[in-house]
Amino acid sequence: MSLLEVKNVHKTYDNGVEVLKNVNFSMERKECLGLVGESGCGKSTLARCILQIESINKGMIMFEGTPLQNKSERNLKPYRKNIQAVLQNPASALNPKLRIKDSLIDPYLQYSSQAKMKQFQYTSEENFVAQLLEAVELPTGLAERFPHELSGGQKQRVTIARAISIEPALIILDEPASSLDVLSQAAVLRLLDELRVTLDISYLFISHDLSAVHEMSQKIMVMKEGVIVDSFEKENLFSMDRHSYTQELLTMFE
Numbered sequence: 001m002s003l004l005e006v007k008n009v010h011k012t013y014d015n016g017v018e019v020l021k022n023v024n025f026s027m028e029r030k031e032c033l034g035l036v037g038e039s040g041c042g043k044s045t046l047a048r049c050i051l052q053i054e055s056i057n058k059g060m061i062m063f064e065g066t067p068l069q070n071k072s073e074r075n076l077k078p079y080r081k082n083i084q085a086v087l088q089n090p091a092s093a094l095n096p097k098l099r100i101k102d103s104l105i106d107p108y109l110q111y112s113s114q115a116k117m118k119q120f121q122y123t124s125e126e127n128f129v130a131q132l133l134e135a136v137e138l139p140t141g142l143a144e145r146f147p148h149e150l151s152g153g154q155k156q157r158v159t160i161a162r163a164i165s166i167e168p169a170l171i172i173l174d175e176p177a178s179s180l181d182v183l184s185q186a187a188v189l190r191l192l193d194e195l196r197v198t199l200d201i202s203y204l205f206i207s208h209d210l211s212a213v214h215e216m217s218q219k220i221m222v223m224k225e226g227v228i229v230d231s232f233e234k235e236n237l238f239s240m241d242r243h244s245y246t247q248e249l250l251t252m253f254e
């Protein structure tokens, strides 16, 4: 059984614009699936539909074989624990009024009854926060600070630490490094790649940057105007039978 299955998904916003058109794909455990496409093609809408923040008009989104739509918030809780997200802007993901330690402990407090922990052991709040900061290569001294006292790269590492803290099966990474400078981008992507292997997590890695997607993913999907136009194993990116749009994106490949 696949970890995530997206079947014939259509999404139209209230303004009548059809943003997702018959989207189909599945994801396996421990893999990184890349989704690339230009701005406005519907990538973040798809992410929000999988996260059950946005409803779909047609189709099905299944996690470990169970359809997620039409579930009550109470019945969705185990899935919310298992599908976490790291988004583009870390500043808006962190509560400015909370110290880093309080932001880090919050998902565990919400989901501890659902969390079967393998990697991070909760013995005390201080120790748990220290394990998380260490996992994302931040000094433990940052625990007492507020978000505005951290750099963009450090803030994004904190949001990654929050996402992994409850050991989800899947993390949706929506442009996780795009707001950072080039050096921090590379460092954050390397960290994410290492964490996926250490923690046995799957990623849906969403980006407009084909080279970053190629670097991170085992499989790649290409989206254009709400349609998955191409889908292939990473090794086949340069193959001659790629869709013309993938070939267009390849001309910008760094």
Ligand SMILES: Nc1ncnc2c1ncn2[C@@H]1O[C@H](COP(=O)(O)OP(=O)(O)OP(=O)(O)O)[C@@H](O)[C@H]1O
Pocket (backbone or CB within 6 Å): 013, 014, 015, 017, 019, 037, 038, 039, 040, 041, 042, 043, 044, 045, 046, 208
């Ligand atoms: N809440 C909304 N209501 C109406 N239209 C929306 C809404 N959110 C997004 N859209 C529209 O849906 C389309 C897809 O947007 P989406 O954010 O999913 O694209 P994207 O590929 O993630 O783009 P980007 O990389 O710039 O974030 C765009 O035309 C956008 O204007």
